[in-house]
Amino acid sequence: MQQLTDPFGRRIEYVRLSLTDRCDLRCFYCMPKGFNDFEAPEHWLSFDEIERVIGAFARLGTRRVRITGGEPLVRKGLPELAARLHALPGIDDLSLSTNAVQLARHAEALKAAGVQRLNVSLDTLDTTRFHEITGGGKLEKVIGGLMAAKATGFSPIKINMVVMKGVNDGDVEAMVDFCIEHGFTLRFIETMPMGDTGREANAHFLNLQTVRKRLEQRYELVPDVMPGGGPARYMRVIGTELRLGFITPLSQHFCETCNRVRLSVDGTLYLCLGQEHHFELRPLLRNGIDDDTLDNAIRQAITLKPERHEFNDKPGQVVRFMSMTGG
Ligand code: SAM
Ligand code: SF4
Numbered sequence: 393m394q395q396l397t398d399p400f401g402r403r404i405e406y407v408r409l410s411l412t413d414r415c416d417l418r419c420f421y422c423m424p425k426g427f428n429d430f431e432a433p434e435h436w437l438s439f440d441e442i443e444r445v446i447g448a449f450a451r452l453g454t455r456r457v458r459i460t461g462g463e464p465l466v467r468k469g470l471p472e473l474a475a476r477l478h479a480l481p482g483i484d485d486l487s488l489s490t491n492a493v494q495l496a497r498h499a500e501a502l503k504a505a506g507v508q509r510l511n512v513s514l515d516t517l518d519t520t521r522f523h524e525i526t527g528g529g530k531l532e533k534v535i536g537g538l539m540a541a542k543a544t545g546f547s548p549i550k551i552n553m554v555v556m557k558g559v560n561d562g563d564v565e566a567m568v569d570f571c572i573e574h575g576f577t578l579r580f581i582e583t584m585p586m587g588d589t590g591r592e593a594n595a596h597f598l599n600l601q602t603v604r605k606r607l608e609q610r611y612e613l614v615p616d617v618m619p620g621g622g623p624a625r626y627m628r629v630i631g632t633e634l635r636l637g638f639i640t641p642l643s644q645h646f647c648e649t650c651n652r653v654r655l656s657v658d659g660t661l662y663l664c665l666g667q668e669h670h671f672e673l674r675p676l677l678r679n680g681i682d683d684d685t686l687d688n689a690i691r692q693a694i695t696l697k698p699e700r701h702e703f704n705d706k707p708g709q710v711v712r713f714m715s716m717t718g719g
Contacts, residue, residue, distance in 0.1 A: 396454070404694055405455060407457050408457075411461055414430050420592070421589055443480070470502070474488075475505040495534075511550045521563070542574060553580055577636075584665070597642070623646040667698045673686075
């Protein structure tokens, strides 16, 4: 079996696939208010083009794909694409990141298509605060989506909560109780200075070590592992089934174990979330590249992967915001 290894000896075996840069929410830390300068539809990779690229990655040893965005559920035909990716030889772990606003309608079709695992963004259980953080979102839709996903049998369901000082840090305990009640995994995320939105949100940056210490006053936490848990460091809450994940790109970066690249909706391969290094695949695909040349292009792209992000040292350098890359 072939494999992709970057210049720092890291095996690249995971692709995060952004299906769209559009979204039906406007989380203030992610997308600018009123933003509508989206990628033109003729630049979107078609499902055939996506299947070719992911097929090439699979030949080169990738077995995990996460579908993300923007909001992937706003792209028409997502279950059809998911089924096609799931059927690719070598891809044995297909997962989805969503805000769950439209999940209730699609949960069964996604499960049937082979999506195994779900990550759902949810920063608060307070209706008003949810509305404020997401620029007008309705919390009950997300809760409805989560309950539908649970009833459909997705497991695990991980909730991603960006914890922000003075915004939702007071909601952490309520989120813990909610996840214990429903059997969800809860992951806390530090804000990242991606684009102007992310940099503004960085004014609310909260080191997650503080959150862990606070939770230790109330719960007994022990270190744990979670298969496919990615960069999160996990703790189990004793006396419950709950696992808590801490994703700390700033306070404790995890670049030395990075195994992923990101494919954006227009066919740009981004080698690092926190750097601008990229490689354009769309022109090659539209010029009729053959499979061997495509595999070689991907190998060449991987040589551009930088050693680490510089969110702490150079917080001004990433111009694109999270929904453009596929967070
Ligand atoms: N729309 C989907 C969702 O919200 O889950 C998928 C895409 S979203 C860009 C992926 C993740 O990026 C979400 O968990 C979101 O909270 C996170 N995110 C967006 N901007 C961020 C920022 N500036 N810092 C940290 N996390 C961010
Ligand atoms: Fe949309 Fe997800 Fe960004 Fe929120 S975090 S604006 S749901 S893409």
